Amino acid sequence: MMQYVIIAALIALIYFLYFKPKPQKKEKTTESTKTTKADANDMIECATCGVYSELNDSILSNGKYYCSKECVEEGR
Ligand SMILES: [Zn+2]
Structure with missing residues (x-):
């Protein structure tokens, strides 16, 4: 059972390493924001x-x- 955990951890690590460079593309998302x-x-x-x-x-x-100059006058 422990092997599955290790394999899962390895897969997660590989995924993490693969997906890590992605945040560099964040410039695009900041552009969209x-x-x-x-x-x-x-x-x-x-x-x-x-x-x-x-x-x-x-x-x-x-x-x-x-909303209007009138309201500016009233707001004073
Ligand atoms: Zn107004």
């Missing part, structure tokens, strides 16, 4: 009225996001 990280389309809640608007369309003021 970069694209997903493009949070320009993230929905940001307006600090005044609570309406969600795209990050592109929202206004950043005092570290808070607002």
Whole structure:
């Protein structure tokens, strides 16, 4: 029975050695996360009225996001 454990361990070791170089390709995954990280389309809640608007369309003021200039004025 112990032999199976050793064989399994050896297979696991071989697998580990074979799959180890893979993380070097992680640059690709970071690239893909970069694209997903493009949070320009993230929905940001307006600090005044609570309406969600795209990050592109929202206004950043005092570290808070607002949907419109009116809300920026109100938020002050
Ligand atoms: Zn608003």
